Amino acid sequence: MIIVQLLEITQKRGLFILNRLYLITKTFGHCICLLLLIYGLFLLTDQILGILLGVILIVSSIKFYLAKRFIKSKAERIRLICIVITVILSSALFSSFNFFLHHTLTPDLPARAKNQFYTKSLFFDNQFLFKRIDFLQTLNVKSSKEAVVFFRPGDEHFANLAIKHIRKVITMNEKLIDVHQPVPVTVILYRNPENFQKQLPIHSYENLHGMYVPTEETIHLLLTDQMEENDEPFLELTAHEYTHHWIVSYLGQRGLVNGHLPRWFEEGIAEYVGWASIEKIPSFIPLHFIPFKRIQSVSEWANENRRNSPHLPYRQSYYAIDQLVRDGNQSKIKNLLLESNQNFYRTFQNELGESMVEFEVRFLRDEMRIYRENND
Secondary structure, rough: OHHHHHHHHHHHHHHHHHHHHHHHHHHHHHHHHHHHHHHHHHOOOOOOHHHHHHHHHHHHHHHHHHHOOOOOOOOHHHHHHHHHHOOOOOOOOHHHHHHHHHHHOOOOOOOOHHHHHHHHHHHHHOOOHHHHHHHOOOOOOEEOOOOEEEEEEHHHHHHHHHHHHHHHHHHHHHOOOOOOOOOEEEEEEEOOHHHHHHHOOOOOOOOOOOOEEOOOOOEEEEHHHHHHHHHHHHHHHHHHHHHHHHHHHHHHHHOOHHHHOHHHHHHHHHHHHHHHHHOOOOOOOOOOOOOOHHHHOHHHHOOOOOOOOOOOOHHHHHHHHHHHHHHHHHHHHHHHHHHOOOOHHHHHHHHHHHOOHHHHHHHHHHHHHHHHHHOO
16 A cells, blocks of 8 residues: 555656656747747848837737736746746847847848857857947948948949959859859958958968958958959959858758868869959969869968968969869869768769879870960
8 A cells, every 4th residue: 555655656746747847848948949039030120120029029028928927837937937038038139239230230231141240249259249340330331132241431342343243253153063042241341451360260371362251151351452453353352252152152052061172172163263253264384283182171271372382272273173164074063062972082083084183184284285385
């Protein structure tokens, strides 16, 4: 009899604990879902609409709480309070940030740009939002569905060029690789090299005039005196950096990242598109060739781009992509981009029917032959 009673007590206590765990899990799940839903709503609103939405959500949640406050179960009352507090605090927080972003930057700030500000601040640098905003609010803004461009007063010419050229690059990349509508990108134009370096992540590149930062979906471009005299260097640099964004967006929408790609391959595509976008073909020059397998990581690439390096990795990577196109293997570029299940160089050999070493020897031999013919 005593054993039966103990079993009944144990069973009741177990059920009680399970019910509480279920209620806690349910409450936590509802709070997270509401938080994400409210976050998504505020990404799509501007400064005034965001404040209005915040007021409506707060008032609605208070009214809901007052209507349900006579719930008898203490656990259910606690659950209700947790949900109401989540709605009130998240609405107040997001409406404040929403107003701040649109008030200090531009009413046309797209949802993805706002999301990048929030996520960068939350996951990478909690001072990022305010440091970046302090800098950006000194700039003018021009927006399109392809890009949001921040620029100094007087540089509107370059902002217009950037947006127009990005549209051209999208068309070119669709012809070279595949039809794809990339997510909007943020472009920041600088005049001061010091400001330019301050806004970039820590890096080891020298003589840098442009950088695409995937975690921010942002292109940073430094304007130079040479660009004032001739637009082509600016357009080539814009096309190069935007192609990085296009590739990351293209892979991202297919559940991939660019980590499986050797650096020379992605940089070669960007360099090829950059030159093609200004309708120029750089003449082949004899170079200190470095095997591509030795410039496939970010650190290896940066090391071979230092000032005193005898190698020209950007130029030789351009020649490699140019050779693929001239060989009629343009469609293989897409396959190489998307194949992430096996070694890149094995995929390269399967697609082209020759090893990386054989390809290197062949394209250098062909380029040198043409070079000699043109210089005899």
